[in-house]
Amino acid sequence: MQSEKKTPADQSGVSRREFFGVTIATGVAGSALGVEAQAPTASSAAVNCTLTINGQRHDLQIDTRVTLLDLLRENLHLTGTKKGCDHGQCGACTVLVDGTRINSCMTLAVMQDGRQIVTIEGLAQGANLHPMQAAFLEHDGFQCGYCTPGQICSAVALLEEAKSGAPSAVTPDVRSTSRIELTDDEIRERMSGNICRCGAYPNIVAAIRAVEQGRVGQRSVA
Amino acid sequence: MNPFTYTRCATVDEAIRARGASPDASFIGGGTNLLDLMKMGVERPSHLVDITRLPLQTIAEHAGGVRIGALVSNTDAANHALIRTRYPVLSEAILAGASQQLRNMATMGGNLLQRTRCYYFYDPSYRECNKRDPGSGCAAKQGYNRIHAILGASEECIAVHPSDMCVALSALDATVQVTGPNGERSIPMTEFHRLPGNKPQIDTNLHPGELITSIDLPGIPYAGRSHYLKVRDRNSYAFALVSVAAVLDLDANGTIREARIALGGVAHKPWRATKAETFLRGKGPEKSAIRAAAEAELAAAKPYEHNGFKVELARRSIVRAVMTAASLT
Numbered sequence: 001m002q003s004e005k006k007t008p009a010d011q012s013g014v015s016r017r018e019f020f021g022v023t024i025a026t027g028v029a030g031s032a033l034g035v036e037a038q039a040p041t042a043s044s045a046a047v048n049c050t051l052t053i054n055g056q057r058h059d060l061q062i063d064t065r066v067t068l069l070d071l072l073r074e075n076l077h078l079t080g081t082k083k084g085c086d087h088g089q090c091g092a093c094t095v096l097v098d099g100t101r102i103n104s105c106m107t108l109a110v111m112q113d114g115r116q117i118v119t120i121e122g123l124a125q126g127a128n129l130h131p132m133q134a135a136f137l138e139h140d141g142f143q144c145g146y147c148t149p150g151q152i153c154s155a156v157a158l159l160e161e162a163k164s165g166a167p168s169a170v171t172p173d174v175r176s177t178s179r180i181e182l183t184d185d186e187i188r189e190r191m192s193g194n195i196c197r198c199g200a201y202p203n204i205v206a207a208i209r210a211v212e213q214g215r216v217g218q219r220s221v222a
Numbered sequence: 223m224n225p226f227t228y229t230r231c232a233t234v235d236e237a238i239r240a241r242g243a244s245p246d247a248s249f250i251g252g253g254t255n256l257l258d259l260m261k262m263g264v265e266r267p268s269h270l271v272d273i274t275r276l277p278l279q280t281i282a283e284h285a286g287g288v289r290i291g292a293l294v295s296n297t298d299a300a301n302h303a304l305i306r307t308r309y310p311v312l313s314e315a316i317l318a319g320a321s322q323q324l325r326n327m328a329t330m331g332g333n334l335l336q337r338t339r340c341y342y343f344y345d346p347s348y349r350e351c352n353k354r355d356p357g358s359g360c361a362a363k364q365g366y367n368r369i370h371a372i373l374g375a376s377e378e379c380i381a382v383h384p385s386d387m388c389v390a391l392s393a394l395d396a397t398v399q400v401t402g403p404n405g406e407r408s409i410p411m412t413e414f415h416r417l418p419g420n421k422p423q424i425d426t427n428l429h430p431g432e433l434i435t436s437i438d439l440p441g442i443p444y445a446g447r448s449h450y451l452k453v454r455d456r457n458s459y460a461f462a463l464v465s466v467a468a469v470l471d472l473d474a475n476g477t478i479r480e481a482r483i484a485l486g487g488v489a490h491k492p493w494r495a496t497k498a499e500t501f502l503r504g505k506g507p508e509k510s511a512i513r514a515a516a517e518a519e520l521a522a523a524k525p526y527e528h529n530g531f532k533v534e535l536a537r538r539s540i541v542r543a544v545m546t547a548a549s550l551t
Contacts, residue, residue: 045227064228064270067257087258094323100297103323106254110228111272154323166301167317169458174306174313175446192458193321 049113053078054122062109069093069104072119080120080149084195091194094150095119101157103193120149123156127220132156134219135207143198151194155208158190162212182212223260230272234401234433240271242403242431249273249433251293251329254320255336263346264337264354278331278435281305286441289399292331292434296387297322299330309439311448311467315390318452321459331434334388334398334414337425338381338490339461340370352378353422368528369463372520372536374489379422380526382487383415384461389486390450392494393467396439402432411437415491422490444471444480447550451543452486453535462487464535466543470507478502481544483519488536495519498540507548509541516540 046061053076062071069086072078072095081104084092088106095104096118123130132152135141142148162182167174170189180186187205196204210216231237241247248267250256251274259265278291281302288304299305300316316325319333342348342361350359362370362380370380388411396411415426428434448469454460465486471479481502483495498515505511516537523533 045225047228064226065223086261088254088324091321091323100326101323102327103254106252106257106324106327108228108250108253108257108270111230111250111253111274113230158322161322164301166297167306167313168322169314169317171317174300174310174317177303177306189458190322193323 047110049110051109051112051115051117053117054119060109064108064110066109067105068095068097068107068109068112068117071109072104072117078119078121082146082149084147084150089195090147090150091154092147092150094153094194096153096157099157099160101154118153120153123152124221129219129221130156131211131216132159132207135210135216136204137219138216139203139207139210140200141204141207142196142200147194147196147198151191151196151204154191154194155204155211158187158208159212161190162186182209184209224263224266224268226267227269228272229269230275232275234276234278234435237271237273237276238401238403238431238433240269241433244269245430247271251332252295252324252327253332254324254328255332259337259344262344264344273433274329284438287439290330290437290439292436293329296320296325296328296330296333300325307446309390309394309442309445309448311393311445311450311469312387312390312439314448314450315386315452315465315467318450318462318465319386330387330437333385334391334434334437335426335428336383336385336388339384340381341366343381353381353418356421356423363526366528367526369461369487370526370529371489372523372525372529372532373485373493374417374491375524376418376420376422378420379418379490381418381422381490383425383489383491385492386450386452386462386465386486388415389465389484389492390467391437391439392484392492393448393469393482394439394442394445395482396437398434399436399438400428400432401435402429404429406435408438411492412494418490425490442469445469447472447547449543449547449550451539451546453539464488464532464539466536466539468540468543468547470544470547472507472548476506476548478505478507478548481515483540483544485519485536485540488523488532495540497521502544507544509545512541512544513537515544 045064050059072081082092084090086105088103093104097115162180168189170185229240247269250270278293280291296316300313306313343351343353348361350361371382391411398409398414450467452462452465467484469482481499485493498519501515501518
């Protein structure tokens with residue numbers, strides 16, 4: 001995966017954290033993340049911003065070049081969000097910003113100042129999985145699992161969008177504002193921004209349909 | 223990515239001043255195209271002016287039509303009741319493009335400024351690209367040019383504009399409102415983008431430092447009779463090989479009073495099919511007439527080695543889009 005490749009910074013002996021140049025101060029006392037005072041690299045420009053991620057406030061000083069995806073993974077160690085293509089084409093990096101799904105690789109972290117971010121790590125309630133997570137397990141909606149966090153974040157947002165009446169490219173008539181019927185075609189179209197190289201699509205559709213129809217049991221992680 | 227400084231602005235005036243303060247600054251909205259190009263090393267702004275919090279985020283009735291703020295997301299525009307009911311072709315075109323995640327990020331103004339997806343432009347490891355590096359040549363002409371232009375291209379550039387949204391806006395005769403160091407002005411959508419000519423590095427007629435503030439749609443009573451047809455290599459989440467936006471005004475007998483037809487995927491700008499429109503005026507929406515109109519439009523087509531299929535595809539797509547619009551109740 002791209003994130004595990006050696007970057008030029010690695011090869012020159014500069015750590016990835018220095019390379020990305022982020023100073024982090026979490027808003028929660030005793031957080032494992034602690035406070036890391038790190039000077040940005042000489043060539044970069046650092047900007048102060050505050051992001052709330054999975055309910056936890058982070059006061060950050062960020063190199064302007066850091067994407068939201070790299071901030072999550074490299075600096076906050078929230079590695080559930082995956083880097084697939086890093087060009088907005090695969091959907092592995094999908095997160096929710098103020099409830100809306102976006103590709104976290106295609107936005108700068110500084111641009112998300114003041115926003116509420118939810119990642120795959122923020123969906124479960126304690127030990128109880130989010131119904132969409134439970135449904136993906138129940139319906140075997142993955143094989144290797146790399147695209148799964150993005151698929152699940154995307155699917156959670158999809159159900160809200162459909163409930164709000166938002167049409168898609170396969171909705172029969174955009175002029176009609178009647179209830180959206182989430183057919184398999186609708187689910188597939190609405191999930192087309194999330195690529196699965198293992199081809200788990202039929203089971204992903206089944207998992208989403210199960211949650212939409214309220215057919216998912218409680219599931220907790222030990 | 224090259225190093226850059228960053229400012230977030232709260233007002234249009236502030237943004238224009240910030241942009242004007244450095245010649246290689248760039249506005250950033252959704253970022254879905256600009257950041258990608260920065261990662262590729264194609265765009266290298268020294269300063270980014272974040273306009274995402276500017277108060278240009280509403281859709282409202284305006285001058286008999288509808289005004290869409292430049293920073294309305296593609297999703298919000300496609301979902302808005304005013305657009306869905308009065309300009310369904312615009313909703314359909316937006317929804318045909320990109321993915322839900324990208325449409326959630328992408329803005330209306332930013333979509334207008336999308337740059338071409340020509341592989342030779344997008345990848346600086348190809349030395350020749352007059353759009354990226356004026357005077358360097360065009361790798362696409364002798365290269366793999368399956369996705370390239372069949373209309374309006376030049377010796378210097380055969381790239382196509384990638385947007386679906388802009389094709390619908392062209393058919394709807396939208397107007398782009400801009401503000402810049404020299405004040406405000408309006409640019410008709412059909413004149414917003416340019417053909418490549420001998421300056422393919424310039425995509426639009428926007429002046430340096432100007433900011434798009436809104437897209438205005440005129441009142442078109444018959445715009446409900448419209449269709450957007452997109453033909454692509456896969457059914458979702460791919461750029462158009464050919465697309466057609468068709469808007470029809472039919473009289474009580476079903477005769478075409480006015481047809482508005484625009485094509486995507488065929489030229490450096492959304493291609494308004496004025497020859498086909500003129501041909502169809504006063505005709506019934508029969509297949510033979512529409513086919514003849516499509517042939518008139520494509521008579522000037524000039525394909526390259528790998529994109530000859532687009533000529534017939536464009537003709538057939540015009541026929542299908544116009545017939546679909548005509549059959550709507």
